Amino acid sequence: MAIWFARSRNLVSSLRQNLGLSAILIKRNYTSPRPVFTNYQLSSRVFLNPFTSFRHESTAVETQPDLVQQSDHEDDAQELDFPGGKVGYTSEMKFIPESSSRRIPCYRVLNEHGSIIPNSDHVPVSEKLAVRMYEQMATLQVMDHIFYEAQRQGRISFYLTSVGEEAINIASAAALSPEDVVLPQYREPGVLLWRGFTLEEFANQCFGNKADYGKGRQMPIHYGSNQHNYFTVSSPIATQLPQAAGVGYALKMEKKNACAVTFIGDGGTSEGDFHAGLNFAAVMEAPVVFICRNNGWAISTHISEQFRSDGIVVKGQAYGIRSIRVDGNDALAVYSAVRSAREMAVTEQRPVLIEMMTYRVGHHSTSDDSTKYREADEIQYWKMSRNPVNRFKKWVEDNGWWSEEDESKLRSSTRKQLLQAIQAAEKWEKQPLTELFNDVYDVKTKNLEEQEHGLKELVEKQPQDYPPGFHI
Amino acid sequence: MWGILRQRAVVDGGLSLRRTRSALVSARSYAAGSKEMTVRDALNSAIDEEMSADPKVFVMGEEVGQYQGAYKITKGLLEKYGPERVYDTPITEAGFTGIGVGAAYAGLKPVVEFMTFNFSMQAIDHIINSAAKSNYMSAGQINVPIVFRGPNGAAAGVGAQHSQCYAAWYASVPGLKVLAPYSAEDARGLLKAAIRDPDPVVFLENELLYGESFPISEEALDSSFCLPIGKAKIEREGKDVTIVTFSKMVGFALKAAEKLAEEGISAEVINLRSIRPLDRATINASVRKTSRLVTVEEGFPQHGVCAEICASVVEESFSYLDAPVERIAGADVPMPYAANLERLALPQVEDIVRAAKRACYRSK
Numbered sequence: 159m160a161i162w163f164a165r166s167r168n169l170v171s172s173l174r175q176n177l178g179l180s181a182i183l184i185k186r187n188y189t190s191p192r193p194v195f196t197n198y199q200l201s202s203r204v205f206l207n208p209f210t211s212f213r214h215e216s217t218a219v220e221t222q223p224d225l226v227q228q229s230d231h232e233d234d235a236q237e238l239d240f241p242g243g244k245v246g247y248t249s250e251m252k253f254i255p256e257s258s259s260r261r262i263p264c265y266r267v268l269n270e271h272g273s274i275i276p277n278s279d280h281v282p283v284s285e286k287l288a289v290r291m292y293e294q295m296a297t298l299q300v301m302d303h304i305f306y307e308a309q310r311q312g313r314i315s316f317y318l319t320s321v322g323e324e325a326i327n328i329a330s331a332a333a334l335s336p337e338d339v340v341l342p343q344y345r346e347p348g349v350l351l352w353r354g355f356t357l358e359e360f361a362n363q364c365f366g367n368k369a370d371y372g373k374g375r376q377m378p379i380h381y382g383s384n385q386h387n388y389f390t391v392s393s394p395i396a397t398q399l400p401q402a403a404g405v406g407y408a409l410k411m412e413k414k415n416a417c418a419v420t421f422i423g424d425g426g427t428s429e430g431d432f433h434a435g436l437n438f439a440a441v442m443e444a445p446v447v448f449i450c451r452n453n454g455w456a457i458s459t460h461i462s463e464q465f466r467s468d469g470i471v472v473k474g475q476a477y478g479i480r481s482i483r484v485d486g487n488d489a490l491a492v493y494s495a496v497r498s499a500r501e502m503a504v505t506e507q508r509p510v511l512i513e514m515m516t517y518r519v520g521h522h523s524t525s526d527d528s529t530k531y532r533e534a535d536e537i538q539y540w541k542m543s544r545n546p547v548n549r550f551k552k553w554v555e556d557n558g559w560w561s562e563e564d565e566s567k568l569r570s571s572t573r574k575q576l577l578q579a580i581q582a583a584e585k586w587e588k589q590p591l592t593e594l595f596n597d598v599y600d601v602k603t604k605n606l607e608e609q610e611h612g613l614k615e616l617v618e619k620q621p622q623d624y625p626p627g628f629h630i
Numbered sequence: 631m632w633g634i635l636r637q638r639a640v641v642d643g644g645l646s647l648r649r650t651r652s653a654l655v656s657a658r659s660y661a662a663g664s665k666e667m668t669v670r671d672a673l674n675s676a677i678d679e680e681m682s683a684d685p686k687v688f689v690m691g692e693e694v695g696q697y698q699g700a701y702k703i704t705k706g707l708l709e710k711y712g713p714e715r716v717y718d719t720p721i722t723e724a725g726f727t728g729i730g731v732g733a734a735y736a737g738l739k740p741v742v743e744f745m746t747f748n749f750s751m752q753a754i755d756h757i758i759n760s761a762a763k764s765n766y767m768s769a770g771q772i773n774v775p776i777v778f779r780g781p782n783g784a785a786a787g788v789g790a791q792h793s794q795c796y797a798a799w800y801a802s803v804p805g806l807k808v809l810a811p812y813s814a815e816d817a818r819g820l821l822k823a824a825i826r827d828p829d830p831v832v833f834l835e836n837e838l839l840y841g842e843s844f845p846i847s848e849e850a851l852d853s854s855f856c857l858p859i860g861k862a863k864i865e866r867e868g869k870d871v872t873i874v875t876f877s878k879m880v881g882f883a884l885k886a887a888e889k890l891a892e893e894g895i896s897a898e899v900i901n902l903r904s905i906r907p908l909d910r911a912t913i914n915a916s917v918r919k920t921s922r923l924v925t926v927e928e929g930f931p932q933h934g935v936c937a938e939i940c941a942s943v944v945e946e947s948f949s950y951l952d953a954p955v956e957r958i959a960g961a962d963v964p965m966p967y968a969a970n971l972e973r974l975a976l977p978q979v980e981d982i983v984r985a986a987k988r989a990c991y992r993s994k
Contacts, residue, residue, distance in 0.1 A: 339736065341732070370769075371769060371771065372767070372768065372769050373769035373770075375766055375767050375768075375769055376767045376768075380767070382768050382771060382772070383771070384771045384772070389735060389768075389772060390764070390767060390768040390771065390772055392759070392760060392764075392767075393759075394755055394759050394760075397728060397755065397756060397759065397760055398732075399728070400724070400725045400726075400727075400728025400729045400731075400732065400756075401728050401729065401731050401732030401735060401756075401760065402732060403725075403728070403729050403732060404728065404729035404730060404731060404732025404733035404734075404735070404736065404740075405732045405733065405735060405736040406732075407729065407732075407733055407738075408732075408733045408736035408737060408738045409736065411688075411714060411738065412737075418732075418736075430722075430724050431724055431725070431728055433722075433725075434720075434722040434724050434725025434726075434728065435725065435728065435729075437720060437722070437725065438719070438720060438722070438725050438726070438729055441720060442717075442729075593769075596769075596770070597765050597766045597768075597769055597770045598765070598766050598804050598805055599765070599805070599807070599829045600765070600773060600827075600828040600829050603860060603907040604860065604907060604911075605907055605908070605910070
């Protein structure tokens with residue numbers, strides 16, 4: 159054993175002599191360096207790519223540093239054949255560090271002041287599209303606020319807001335085509351809003367009344383609409399990920415010009431289904447866009463307790479999936495990234511992973527009080543200074559496409575429409591008793607028919623046991 | 631061709647040969663057609679015909695393609711339909727079940743194979759929370775025309791994690807249909823019905839029955855053949871006691887009926903075919919005729935299929951009963967491996983005979 163170590167020490171010293179490397183370099187292979195944020199342009203380039211003198215390829219195009227640092231040692235010229243292909247070998251025992259020296263950067267187009275960063279890559283957005291996007295983001299804000307209040311007043315049993323994630327909701331929806339099939343998690347009602355679901359339809363679902371397309375079968379916010387290619391929200395976390403791979407496979411088999419798009423939170427990526435869904439989509443070469451809303455919190459679990467990787471974007475390469483990290487509070491960046499990812503997915507028939515960095519300003523849901531596990535100051539900071547709606551509004555206003563008058567008109571009319579929708583939805587009668595037994599199967603089975611008949615008889619015989627106006 | 635099949639049964643091991651012979655013995659007593667088919671071939675031909683008829687049907691599972699299927703049920707399908715429709719999956723039950731459900735949401739008709747239903751435990755969330763409940767929760771907007779199939783229940787000497795019967799687990803869930811074939815005709819007719827059905831179907835096969843040969847009618851060999859879901863079959867008519875069971879235990883019940891006939895007891899054997907929906911009408915009509923009930927299953931006794939059948943009969947035909955209902959199930963232990971222990975943990979023909987005699991007041 160001692161001899162082996164001596165040998166390796168000689169190897170290291172011979173390396174040092176041959177390649178003229180500094181001691182810091184060797185150490186870097188075994189320890190994880192602290193990320194350097196100041197002067198990183200100059201210094202990290204040296205740290206990151208110590209072999210620049212030996213590598214003669216341009217690094218300008220690289221958007222993320224290689225996870226494995228290559229050695230130019232002679233041995234690499236020989237390759238070994240293993241199942242899975244040829245792989246070069248090295249006599250240098252080198253562990254891939256648990257993290258890169260630099261975190262994957264975030265793609266951004268608009269700065270915090272709502273101005274486009276010069277020379278940024280982005281897909282241009284017309285006035286018409288930009289105004290529509292802004293209006294929908296503001297509408298989503300008003301809708302969330304009013305439904306949340308309605309729950310607090312006891313008029314609906316449950317609600318979940320998307321406060322802080324309006325850019326992700328609306329801009330991603332704007333970048334997709336209507337034929338793309340969306341499998342949401344639960345914090346993406348804005349996608350459905352963009353596709354044309356009306357405020358009345360949202361209210362009907364929350365109240366579970368007779369006009370609800372879900373026929374009162376599901377709790378609030380579990381919207382779904384075949385017409386809008388938005389699959390009904392399902393509560394178990396991450397089940398939509400392998401299902402999206404399945405939808406992508408179906409679209410691929412039927413050669414449709416469409417992809418599956420699915421959303422997941424940072425916490426949901428811990429589920430086994432995340433691994434299965436991404437792995438499978440890559441193997442099947444299915445056209446799926448996986449969008450992860452990394453908003454920092456899974457109810458009370460902070461991301462530092464959820465995973466130890468550099469977020470979710472680095473997991474893409476582990477599955478052979480192209481990935482990008484985007485500033486989720488920048489509507490233009492979200493739009494461009496989703497637009498490009500969608501094109502890649504459909505034309506190249508491959509999955510793509512997008513991690514959107516954002517912050518969950520609201521509580522997890524109406525059953526949660528997040529001030530119990532995080533500072534109120536933190537919430538305020540993100541709500542006021544890092545607000546995606548304000549940021550986009552600034553850009554739209556600076557272009558002369560939106561005014562304060564438009565703003566107050568939109569907010570007050572949306573608020574009025576929502577209040578009316580809620581009042582109407584509340585008054586609308588609930589589903590009749592027959593809906594208890596429908597849709598369990600495509601065609602009601604005999605035992606269900608018998609049960610329905612029995613229940614109807616019972617209600618007629620004992621009306622005093624049932625609430626007045628109980629519909630059969 | 632049938633000669634080759636019989637030979638294959640011999641090669642599989644002495645156990646299979648005994649079973650093939652006994653199947654022939656029981657077949658002789660009521661064989662109408664002259665053709666015979668193993669359950670394996672019945673399943674294979676059913677999948678083949680349905681895939682040929684509907685391009686949306688596709689097969690997915692571990693080893694279903696190039697390996698020709700872990701139990702050779704999907705033999706020859708890869709060559710015929712190609713890798714897009716006979717898909718070899720990575721090892722993730724949760725993954726491929728989720729994918730199957732997603733594909734069904736999008737309009738395809740997947741036939742998902744579990745190497746055994748014991749492994750479906752790793753995917754049960756997708757089966758219950760997604761497949762079973764989606765049509766109801768979405769108010770009919772999302773239907774899930776998927777079939778989950780594979781061997782269920784005890785095999786021979788495979789231990790606890792390969793031997794559990796999941797009929798009771800799946801049959802308790804509204805939204806699922808649960809089928810359990812016995813003969814080759816059952817296998818063909820029920821699998822075809824399952825694939826054509828717009829609802830999610832759990833199709834519980836039995837590994838030990840795969841190699842068994844059964845007579846099969848011309849009608850059953852036709853590609854349009856289909857059995858109704860929710861209808862039990864009276865395998866043998868009788869007047870003294872009703873024996874209700876499913877899957878492999880049907881064979882045991884028929885043998886028991888032969889033995890009982892020698893002692894002057896005429897047993898009526900009902901093959902459930904469908905666990906959910908349960909054909910309570912046929913069961914109760916039979917008990918009202920015979921006044922005695924014996925139910926048999928391989929699975930664990932508590933909350934089992936037999937418990938449901940007994941409850942149904944006690945609720946609906948109480949005044950017709952002349953004896954307490956009899957329930958035979960597997961032992962309330964995880965399945966042991968040693969052959970002698972395994973035999974003690976599963977119902978045997980003698981147990982069924984004794985129970986029937988008890989119901990007829992012929993023994994303690």
